[in-house]
Amino acid sequence: MKSLGSIRRSFAPWSDPDAKPYIVFENVTKRFGDFTAVNNLSLSIFEREFFALLGASGCGKSTLLRMLAGFDEPTSGRILLDGQDLRGIPPYRRPVNMMFQSYALFPHMTVEANIAFGLKQDGMPKPEIEARVGEMLKLVKLEQFARRKPHQLSGGQRQRVALARSVAKRPKVLLLDEPLGALDKKLREETQFELMDLQQNLGLTFLVVTHDQEEAMTMADRIAILDKGEVMQVATPAEVYEAPSSRFVASFVGNVNMFEGTVAELDAGRARIAGNGMTIHADNVGNATAGSPVAFAIRPEKIKVTSRKPEDGKANVVEGEIYDIAYLGDMTVYHVRLPDGQVVKASSLNASRVADNPLSWNDRAWISFLPDAGVVLTR
Template identity: 80%
Template sequence: MKSLGSIRRDFAPWSDPQAKPYIRFENVTKRFGDFTAVNNLSLSIYEREFFALLGASGCGKSTLLRMLAGFEEPTSGKILLDGQDLRGIPPYRRPVNMMFQSYALFPHMSVEKNIAFGLKQEGMSKADIDRRVAEMLKLVKLERFASRKPHQLSGGQRQRVALARSVAKRPKVLLLDEPLGALDKKLREETQFELMDLQQELGLTFVVVTHDQEEAMTMADRIAIMDKGEVMQVATPAEIYEAPNSRFVAGFVGNVNLFEGSVAERTENSARITGGSGAQILVENAGEAAKGNDVAFAIRPEKIRISSRKPQDAVNALEGEVYDIAYLGDMTVYYVKLDDGQIVRASMLNAARIVDDPLTWSDRAWISFRPDAGVVLTR
């Protein structure tokens, strides 16, 4: 079995034409005066999915989340949850809960009282509240901190209290707006996996808004890349990375090299692309590109080999000069200035501690790559 990237779990309802979306945005537009925050957007999210809305500031992702939560109403279009139109339903009557970046914990309340607050508002009995709070404390591993106030906790612990409070009411959907933004890098990485495990254990649908690519790639089953109020691509993390559908998506997620040119020859699966300087690139993932089309060949840095001599077995090889080097510990990144002036980024895993005849600044070097190492983009 071959797969485009690693598969984390056997969960892909979006691939089943019979599966019904749990959350559905239908031609949703949201305007604030003359500014269009969300533009005629349609999107499907499935039950038990961990879904990420990823994009730069101002792309409309938080507005989309706020409309789902009920804090904003669409200017036009419909939002459906489990088949029910949410228009006109206030936030407190929607089967969703939202966890904010600031966590919004009550500073004068203990951890257990913070978690119990929403349950008391719903009129749950004291015995049931005590049982649910104990269950939530165990779930987020904070039993020992039940009587502490928020200021007595670390950032990661406060984040878990906010999460426990959000899921205590057993919402159908949990909305997370930049949930890990306040944490340091190491703690953020650890918490990503905790969130994934928690989502699996609870069986809830999670929708997370983030501008952090690594966060979305780590946690989400699928990602929607957004720009200027529109969805540019919806796919699994591996598909987004290995098969972007446009120059924008390829450049937004991870690092990429784009070779611009036109299709000189086209067969059923492969194509030969000629660049402006006359350089020839043979590719196998040519998609819908037709002969004569102006295209870009997108290839990730780790798919490129770099060497001091031209590899004899290389189908695609270009010569240049080492322009810059970044040693990152686990890998070394080389910037090679090709003879036509384009700078190409190539990364090599530092699998060995000692390197024989290493490349350095101003050395002549060859970059090479397989025909199936990248994709052809027509837009």
Template identity: 70%
Template sequence: MKSLGSTRRTFAPWADPDAKPFIRFENVSKRFGDFAAVDNLSLDIYEREFFALLGASGCGKTTLLRMLGGFERPTSGRILLDGQNMLGIPPHRRPVNMMFQSYALFPHMTVEGNIAFGLKQEGMPKAEIAERVQRMLKLVKLESFAKRKPHQLSGGQRQRVALARSLAKRPKVLLLDEPLGALDKKLREETQFELVDLQYELGLTFMVVTHDQEEAMTMADRIAVMDKGQVEQVAPPQEIYEAPASRFVADFVGSINMFEGTLIREAGGPQLKDRSGLAFDIADSGDASPGETAWLAVRPEKVRISRERPEVQNAIDGEVWDIAYFGDMTVYNVRLDDGRVVKASTINSLRRLEDALTWHDRAWISFSADAGVVLTR
């Protein structure tokens, strides 16, 4: 089988001007009284894509998923699936299946009974149902649990049953609403990779809703970051993280240091002059014009911390205010003399650190000119 790594690197139908979207939201709005859960949103998703809707509670991501599944009706706009307008088509007639956060398994049915339920409702012959159920059990590695009931299973096993039931009807699109929320951290991390492998093996389009940024970054080909019923940015995970389109995206996805200032042009190149008079060298000013207010966003892992002043322009000293040790890495919060706090993270590549920085030590933080991204909104 082809490596998933190489497959995901080359899979980019959104970059092909001739590629046709498999799912299209056209100026879709959904209002509940005076509240706009989804506000004039347009979005294209491509066949075989693992697509993630990422955002905080109340941003509209689940409402968008439910409208595609047919459980909510748009107030305005169109939703197209494989070129067909979904308006007026009930959920059970759509080539879509939805896996709910609660899993919604039937407690009185066995594992195989739960998987077979939708197939029986469609009137599929018994022999075909049995064959399909066995295939699904094998797919999710639950063959030996076929006769058990949900209360006899672990959280991870129940999640697999719900997934198998959702896939049994062979939908064109599988919708997943916070599918891993009930799992513990270690199992959730393992299951993320299993879902990616499964999606590739089946060749389906997956659309997942999550508030967990790490989950979205791990699984998705592209991520739509949502806020207040609108899409802030749609891009592959690396672009979302390294080149956020706004302060909201930069702040929501990962940790960030934000320096506000005015863009200036110097002989040596562009700089951002902040409110305290510090001037930071920047490699790329982006869309910002000289004299315009802008923000320099720098990720903590791109900030170096040291006792001695480094020989670079972008260096500030302060006091180590807080330290968070995570095993593989340590995060330092350095409080500047003007009260601002800057985060710097370091990888713990050695078992022991001699003369390590500790609380209330004076320290220098620094970063290169190309470490950050300049934002204008």
């Protein structure tokens, strides 16, 4: 099997049949009155994993985090941490710490006092507290801001103080609820990489909740896509993007084109899909069967747009009309209307400053893509 995307680090305990999960949600259901926030959900997370729960608002991701932290109890099912059932254990006795989007810093305390607060509550000796606080300040690169108060810091600096306070007690698991939501785009992107480096340096298990797809794709070793309290897919970022398990996952993560049709022919792992006046030849057929309704999902960057008909006999080729164009600097996005009325999105990298044959609105154009460029979805 070909590798899907680049690998951030050589860390994949989920592929080892002998590896034991560190956190286990076992048939967990959580109801609030008549509303089911989490529905019979099972999920395994491994030690030292950077794991992301990704989904739209109301999908149950924050509820899972709160149950693991001890703020809510499951209606049914079990949550295990390092083999221990957490039911009935209060939040302050659980070896986890939670970092909220609001940061919840004490405004009257200095940076070092904020970081030291939890250590003092635990009764740690003063010399050890001072050493630990110094270690945390160095870790988040805030040594020169130790005596400042939160209102004297930027948003990114306050975020790092909250992070230092969260990891100062050295929890087994750090829970992060939309941790970068209050930062501007540029600072959020920088902080994503800082979080990744911090997690690997500390060797902790990070569980982050986010609705930001790019954030989850950048930071996480694996992502769980949630919808209506259920897990739709658990996989690495590359697998979620390149090999989505369903129409929902394909549509939720990134941009995608869906060609609906029926498997007219299936032979040696290849399919001929007929539908809406066009035929598609596909290699990645999954569990599709002859005669079954399917969708061929393909990302915009896998589709080429040309002013002339491609000569590649292996490619799927369809003629259409340029309906819209968006120039984004590094790339150009084309919307091409096909004869059946479907509008296909294709993106082209602007590798040079000047295009040889620039396409414009209402031009006739050809879209083409190889049989292995997309994936066949049966659900």
